[in-house]
Amino acid sequence: MSNTAIIELSQQNDFSGWQQSNPIVIKDDKIFVRVSDPSNPDLREIQQAGRKVESLGVETAQLAGVHWSENAQWAFAQGFTKVGKLEAVQFCGDADTVSRLQQKQAVYAWARDLINQTPSQLVPVSLANQAADYLKNLAPEAIHIDTIIGDELENQGWTGIYNVGKGSVNPPAMLTVDYNPGGDANTPVYAVLVGKGITFDSGGYSIKPSAGMFSMKCDMGGAATAAGALALAIQWGLKKRVKLILCCAENMVSDHAYKLGDILTYKNGTTVEIANTDAEGRLVLADGLIAASEMNPEMIIDSATLTGAAMLATGGEYNALFAMDKHMVANALAVAGEVNDPAWPLPLEAFHQSKCPSAFADTANSTTQKGGGAGGASNAAGFLARFVNPGGKGWLHIDLAACYHESSNSMWAAGATGSGIATITSLIL
Structure with missing residues (x-):
């Protein structure tokens, strides 16, 4: 697995062979996170997917695609980030959304590092x-x-x-x-x-x-x-x-x-x-x-x-x-x-x-x-x-x-x- 991975949200029926126990699939050098309804995703499941992606050895997650809401991106970031890589998510969307999420990630990284x-x-x-x-x-x-x-x-x-x-x-x-x-x-x-x-x-x-x-x-x-x-x-x-x-x-x-x-x-x-x-x-x-x-x-x-x-x-x-x-x-x-x-x-x-x-x-x-x-x-x-x-x-x-x-x-x-x-x-x- 590359140190940087492109992560997209995808509807459940976009791919065949999904495993119920695994919310992610790797295809064409991308990682896809499965959700039933991209317009109203289960944020808890997205956060769990973030943990699974991090466990693959990915150092930086680059979010991409049209389905990522601000809350969905933040849920993924909460699951993905950890000690040593607290600012390891690159966000997507319009400039205001990206700016807000970058500022949020930086503040959280500071506070989490302080507590740790x-x-x-x-x-x-x-x-x-x-x-x-x-x-x-x-x-x-x-x-x-x-x-x-x-x-x-x-x-x-x-x-x-x-x-x-x-x-x-x-x-x-x-x-x-x-x-x-x-x-x-x-x-x-x-x-x-x-x-x-x-x-x-x-x-x-x-x-x-x-x-x-x-x-x-x-x-x-x-x-x-x-x-x-x-x-x-x-x-x-x-x-x-x-x-x-x-x-x-x-x-x-x-x-x-x-x-x-x-x-x-x-x-x-x-x-x-x-x-x-x-x-x-x-x-x-x-x-x-x-x-x-x-x-x-x-x-x-x-x-x-x-x-x-x-x-x-x-x-x-x-x-x-x-x-x-x-x-x-x-x-x-x-x-x-x-x-x-x-x-x-x-x-x-x-x-x-x-x-x-x-x-x-x-x-x-x-x-x-x-x-x-x-x-x-x-x-x-x-x-x-x-x-x-x-x-x-x-x-x-x-x-x-x-x-x-x-x-x-x-x-x-x-x-x-x-x-x-x-x-x-x-x-x-």
Whole structure:
């Protein structure tokens, strides 16, 4: 097989001898992907075909022919790309479509590569710096950067990020990116994106088993997703003022790490007892949500690889959506469907805020039960709801259950997927 292959979509009856178990056929130096109806193809099958084409040793896939829609091309690219060849698809169609897909592939490649970096390569400050540099290069005149590092977090009251990260020799950091294309400092903030940036999660004193810790370099996937979404929106013509807040820390065990039974007091006055140091993502996000709420935006979207419970619920095939604002979750679900970025809503009501009780504080950060007990993903979202405006109007929480795959499968190569970027991009555009 050539290092570069021409790939065309073809109707099932265009060739004889199709094998039901194999969606591709090679003929005349081309690879044809079989679909029943090119006007309404099964995108999941096209993504699986992308995996099969990649397994043939093809280095670059050149899409060609009249049947490729934008979504079909992107589905193929998701299946075909992998570590080492994250920008290996050449798209087809009109100039606007090709440009959009090239920009999307480049942003996804950046975000996926960031998530795939080893935890020794990527520490909290370098995560913040890499995201800041990438975004600044896209719109140098429109972006302002602010980074708070180490003890200064405690001095300014960002107790969640500080306490989760204080046990590591690599200091925690909070990055704020202000994208303001009009340049007027009085322009209201339309949306704030908040990303969980745990560059490695040992679990702290509630330490993970080795198997559970193995892929925890991906625990900053929410930060990469949020930054990638803003980057893609900027390239696709974002005109509104949007801020990005990345909550970056490394959750380690040491003589000065935070401990079970500690009580944290947040800027909004909420006190939190630590019942599980491995429920750290919600602690850092709480700071980000407080900061976001202070800006009074129309929309707050946080993204995080937050709970194993969401992965169990969705099988890692969908991201889990949570909102007390039912319009937000309905809109996000519709948008995710339009851009083929699978997502599914899970329960969140006001009563979920009381699902992690404490005798010593307003709430605990989890429970002492494995996985946070029944409804663990909803309970985590309920904890976060304490740090946005009452009723949660305009707030959406995305638990990125489909962000990373430890091993390859029929849909994805091993590693980061970029799942969630397209949904957030569309929401802020």
